[in-house]
Amino acid sequence: MLQVKTFHIEDKLRKVHEEAVGKNLSLLMSATEKIEGVDPLSFFDQGKRIDEHRHFWKSAEEDFTLVGIGSAISISKEGQGRFQETDKELSEWRNNVRQWNPYDKKGTGTVALGGFGFRPDSTAEEPWEEFPNSNMTIPEFLLTSDEAGSFLTTNLLIHPDDDIEAVIQKSEEDKRKLCTSYSDEHAPVHLEKIEEVRPEEWKRTIAEATEKLADGTLSKVVLAREVRLTFDSAASITKVLQDLSSMQNSSYVFAFEHKGAYFVGATPERLVKVENDELFSACLAGTTPRGDSEEEDERLGCELLGDHKNRLEHDFVVQMIRGAVETYAQDVDIPETPLLYKLRNLQHLYTPVRASLKEGFSLLDVVKDLHPTPALGGLPQQQAVDYIENHELMNRGWYAGPIGWIDGGRNGEFAVAIRSALIRGNKASLFAGCGVVKDSQPEAEYEETKVKLKPMLAVLGGEE
Numbered sequence: 036m037l038q039v040k041t042f043h044i045e046d047k048l049r050k051v052h053e054e055a056v057g058k059n060l061s062l063l064m065s066a067t068e069k070i071e072g073v074d075p076l077s078f079f080d081q082g083k084r085i086d087e088h089r090h091f092w093k094s095a096e097e098d099f100t101l102v103g104i105g106s107a108i109s110i111s112k113e114g115q116g117r118f119q120e121t122d123k124e125l126s127e128w129r130n131n132v133r134q135w136n137p138y139d140k141k142g143t144g145t146v147a148l149g150g151f152g153f154r155p156d157s158t159a160e161e162p163w164e165e166f167p168n169s170n171m172t173i174p175e176f177l178l179t180s181d182e183a184g185s186f187l188t189t190n191l192l193i194h195p196d197d198d199i200e201a202v203i204q205k206s207e208e209d210k211r212k213l214c215t216s217y218s219d220e221h222a223p224v225h226l227e228k229i230e231e232v233r234p235e236e237w238k239r240t241i242a243e244a245t246e247k248l249a250d251g252t253l254s255k256v257v258l259a260r261e262v263r264l265t266f267d268s269a270a271s272i273t274k275v276l277q278d279l280s281s282m283q284n285s286s287y288v289f290a291f292e293h294k295g296a297y298f299v300g301a302t303p304e305r306l307v308k309v310e311n312d313e314l315f316s317a318c319l320a321g322t323t324p325r326g327d328s329e330e331e332d333e334r335l336g337c338e339l340l341g342d343h344k345n346r347l348e349h350d351f352v353v354q355m356i357r358g359a360v361e362t363y364a365q366d367v368d369i370p371e372t373p374l375l376y377k378l379r380n381l382q383h384l385y386t387p388v389r390a391s392l393k394e395g396f397s398l399l400d401v402v403k404d405l406h407p408t409p410a411l412g413g414l415p416q417q418q419a420v421d422y423i424e425n426h427e428l429m430n431r432g433w434y435a436g437p438i439g440w441i442d443g444g445r446n447g448e449f450a451v452a453i454r455s456a457l458i459r460g461n462k463a464s465l466f467a468g469c470g471v472v473k474d475s476q477p478e479a480e481y482e483e484t485k486v487k488l489k490p491m492l493a494v495l496g497g498e499e
């Protein structure tokens with residue numbers, strides 16, 4: 036067992052409980068301590084002994100991991116106001132928190148992790164029955180790891196009628212379990228069946244969309260499809276996260292658990308990040324495969340940079356993101372021409388966005404206006420979203436929605452939940468989509484989605 040240095044928070048808990056009794060009010064307590072020798076994946080794995088509500092987040096560009104176990108505060112909203120209502124409720128809890136956090140570290144303390152479904156109004160349709168429309172959770176136990184070390188935050192909602200000694204004992208036991216390194220073997224799954232959901236019909240929807248696009252009502256629409264897998268046994272999410280982390284460079288690796296179902300993936304696409312009031316977004320649209328040799332890879336990259344159809348798809352995203360960011364930020368810096376963003380199986384056109392967040396706005400304000408960008412929805416936004424609702428052959432649920440975290444100090448990051456799968460026991464649904472413009476070819480788009488499915492397929496027993 037690893038030796039973990041922790042400070043004890045008993046006295047703090049007793050003090051908060053006394054106050055809760057005195058005021059006859061539930062109070063949120065948050066205490067952050069520095070710990071050593073805890074591996075984030077092990078912490079996640081051990082979390083299943085404590086609560087079936089776990090979150091995992093690894094940043095794409097830096098060594099920064101968050102793991103949340105259990106929930107002190109869980110906020111689920113739906114409808115057009117879901118981002119702002121979530122923001123408001125989080126602020127109310129944070130304004131009233133009894134907090135001990137001697138570290139000035141982003142991603143510690145009352146961090147909320149979670150995500151929002153693609154549509155504001157979608158209900159729990161198959162296969163998303165376990166997932167609320169949106170959920171942001173302040174976990175009971177949060178591990179924050181970066182190159183400077185690891186921090187453990189305990190967030191507990193203390194009620195006046197709690198048996199505080201029992202609460203103290205349980206939280207100490209839970210922490211001990213979480214900080215014990217895992218010994219279980221995590222075997223890969225064996226794939227028994229792959230079922231593409233109506234591939235020929237999907238290609239026909241692409242052809243129909245190009246007709247609609249040719250008449251000018253829509254400029255771009257993103258259409259996705261689903262592939263269903265069956266395994267010989269339940270998939271180990273720890274193993275899936277481990278493999279995604281080692282195989283997928285430049286990608287956010289994530290898992291969100293709700294009632295035994297897991298939304299897992301490795302997405303390359305940042306929606307927006309705010310750190311020290313600096314705002315970063317990214318335009319990612321336009322796709323080609325990686326080459327087998329260096330020369331071929333370079334040739335494919337050059338062709339992508341010069342390809343009219345892909346540049347058009349990409350420019351729609353740049354224009355829209357610029358407009359949304361300018362509302363909330365100043366000194367907006369967006370290069371004129373895109374770069375290449377190279378992943379293991381694919382390369383994308385990529386334009387980074389940098390700006391300064393204006394005072395008085397929060398990360399979720401920006402998320403509300405950015406989502407969905409034309410990289411996931413289309414243009415004009417509402418017509419494209421309605422077109423998707425009426426024509427796509429699957430329920431998006433959280434696929435292509437914003438997922439991420441936000442702390443109490445205006446720092447946080449949201450990515451777009453693509454290259455993802457919903458896993459439940461020995462079954463999984465994988466999702467992948469592509470931007471359709473008037474010149475798109477159904478067969479080429481089908482092939483593109485096949486490559487986009489590879490990262491998840493490869494860690495679920497399929498071929499890469």
Ligand SMILES: C=C(O[C@@H]1C=C(C(=O)O)C=C[C@H]1O)C(=O)O
Pocket residue numbers: 257259304319320321322383410411453454466467468469470471487
């Ligand atoms: C919709 C997806 O990817 C999006 C579509 C892209 C494209 O059409 O070129 C590229 C990156 C993503 O913005 C997906 O992977 O499911």
